Amino acid sequence: MNASEVRGENCGIFGICSTEECAGSIYQGIDFLQHRGQEYCGISTFDAGLHHVTHHGKVINMFTDDELRSLRGRWGIGHVSLWERQPMKWQTQVGEIAVAFSGNIMNAEALMTDMMHRGKSFYKGYNIEILSKVIIEEQDIPKGIAVLAEKVRGAYSLVVLSRDGVYAARDIYGFRPLIIGTDGKRFAVSSESRALKNLDLQIVRDVEPGEILLIDDKGFHTLARIPSPRRAHCAFEWAYTASIDSVIDGVYVQEARSNLGEQLARRDEEEGDFPGDCVSPVPLSGIGHALGYHRYSRIPYQEVFLYHRYADRSYTQSTQLARERMAKRKLSVLPYAVKGSRIVLCDDSIVRGTQIMNKVRDLKKAGAREVHVRVACPPLMYPCDFGISTRSYDELIARRFISEGNVESKAQLRDLETWIAGRIDADSVRFNSLERFVSALKIPREDLCLKCFDGGFPIRSG
Numbered sequence: 025m026n027a028s029e030v031r032g033e034n035c036g037i038f039g040i041c042s043t044e045e046c047a048g049s050i051y052q053g054i055d056f057l058q059h060r061g062q063e064y065c066g067i068s069t070f071d072a073g074l075h076h077v078t079h080h081g082k083v084i085n086m087f088t089d090d091e092l093r094s095l096r097g098r099w100g101i102g103h104v105s106l107w108e109r110q111p112m113k114w115q116t117q118v119g120e121i122a123v124a125f126s127g128n129i130m131n132a133e134a135l136m137t138d139m140m141h142r143g144k145s146f147y148k149g150y151n152i153e154i155l156s157k158v159i160i161e162e163q164d165i166p167k168g169i170a171v172l173a174e175k176v177r178g179a180y181s182l183v184v185l186s187r188d189g190v191y192a193a194r195d196i197y198g199f200r201p202l203i204i205g206t207d208g209k210r211f212a213v214s215s216e217s218r219a220l221k222n223l224d225l226q227i228v229r230d231v232e233p234g235e236i237l238l239i240d241d242k243g244f245h246t247l248a249r250i251p252s253p254r255r256a257h258c259a260f261e262w263a264y265t266a267s268i269d270s271v272i273d274g275v276y277v278q279e280a281r282s283n284l285g286e287q288l289a290r291r292d293e294e295e296g297d298f299p300g301d302c303v304s305p306v307p308l309s310g311i312g313h314a315l316g317y318h319r320y321s322r323i324p325y326q327e328v329f330l331y332h333r334y335a336d337r338s339y340t341q342s343t344q345l346a347r348e349r350m351a352k353r354k355l356s357v358l359p360y361a362v363k364g365s366r367i368v369l370c371d372d373s374i375v376r377g378t379q380i381m382n383k384v385r386d387l388k389k390a391g392a393r394e395v396h397v398r399v400a401c402p403p404l405m406y407p408c409d410f411g412i413s414t415r416s417y418d419e420l421i422a423r424r425f426i427s428e429g430n431v432e433s434k435a436q437l438r439d440l441e442t443w444i445a446g447r448i449d450a451d452s453v454r455f456n457s458l459e460r461f462v463s464a465l466k467i468p469r470e471d472l473c474l475k476c477f478d479g480g481f482p483i484r485s486g
């Protein structure tokens with residue numbers, strides 16, 4: 025998967041109120057969100073006061089039994105991240121609180137300058153600091169969370185731990201996922217449904233864009249619904265970011281990926297024929313797409329790479345060098361399957377093109393006759409401003425071919441594909457068009473953020 029070339033600022037958040045001690049559930053919950061960020065993890069709980077532990081490292085390696093025992097209380101929150109330690113804890117006029125979020129604040133500097141003029145100071149100016157201070161300034165947590173909708177330009181799903189329980193909220197556009205679940209004794213909220221299901225909690229529903237909830241040991245209480253001008257769910261969640269066993273905003277990730285693969289196969293069929301004698305994924309995130317292609321085309325499904333199960337997900341590594349090393353370590357070729365084959369190779373997206381080029385070359389070196397690359401996402405033409413950032417315009421391979429604007433016509437798309445195929449040594453390359461991509465997700469186009477493909481800015485200006 026070429027998102028090893030993507031810099032992810034994505035995070036995972038989790039919150040729970042229980043009739044019993046909750047640290048173990050939070051630990052399990054954030055472990056199931058680890059694919060959303062692997063550099064930092066943290067847990068805060070509340071029991072008369074705040075208990076708080078954060079680490080640089082993965083959940084499974086870092087928390088000791090003693091630490092988990094020290095995290096006393098029946099309600100708490102957890103976080104996994106690539107870039108910063110969260111939750112962040114604060115002493116406030118409404119008592120001790122801890123805050124964790126997933127997303128990106130576009131007007132962070134303006135908000136910080138404004139607050140500095142009012143005498144506030146900042147440690148490093150992290151997004152989480154700014155968000156927390158906007159909330160704290162109001163001296164009332166739900167009011168502070170509501171004010172975020174007015175002041176913050178960007179994407180956020182967040183959890184706030186206090187003596188009242190856990191507050192949870194999603195920005196008014198619903199960029200980042202947030203879902204609630206319960207077994208009647210535990211009431212939880214999570215970035216992805218897989219964390220809830222794996223704790224044997226029943227999914228209740230997604231948190232609505234603009235909704236502010238209080239979760240306590242009696243259940244979920246909606247405190248406010250801030251009107252949402254439109255929805256802008258991140259389309260990349262279904263194609264790559266989320267785990268394939270999750271369901272987001274009512275759409276199964278596995279189904280979406282299968283549909284995306286089917287659309288790639290339909291296009292090949294419409295344009296002539298399926299070009300290979302086997303269809304293979306770039307593991308792991310290409311698997312759902314390859315299976316969808318296989319199901320429609322009936323071409324045999326064949327693994328051609330062995331996934332190194334102990335390697336980390338490459339895009340969530342924090343430096344380019346680490347990402348390159350990890351990508352290399354992650355997949356090794358299965359020569360027996362490859363020799364003499366014409367391979368349809370499915371991946372979720374192409375960012376710079378370096379990683380897919382290496383994979384195509386590896387397959388050809390191992391004896392593949394032809395490699396035809398099929399990409400679930402349309403060409404990436406714009407960086408993301410909402411929490412999953414590609415590095416710059418210059419580094420997007422599609423952008424280097426078409427210097428301005430998006431891919432508007434079929435002829436333009438075909439020219440781009442031919443050019444990229446030449447750059448990555450593939451026998452052919454095909455992307456899903458934006459129309460096919462949206463139809464595969466089965467979500468109305470106006471409810472999706474598609475900015476990295478078409479440049480359309482889904483949020484208010486100013």
Ligand code: SF4
Nearest residue numbers: 258259408473475476
């Ligand atoms: S710009 Fe792309 S990656 Fe960013 S939120 Fe929108 S769809 Fe998702």
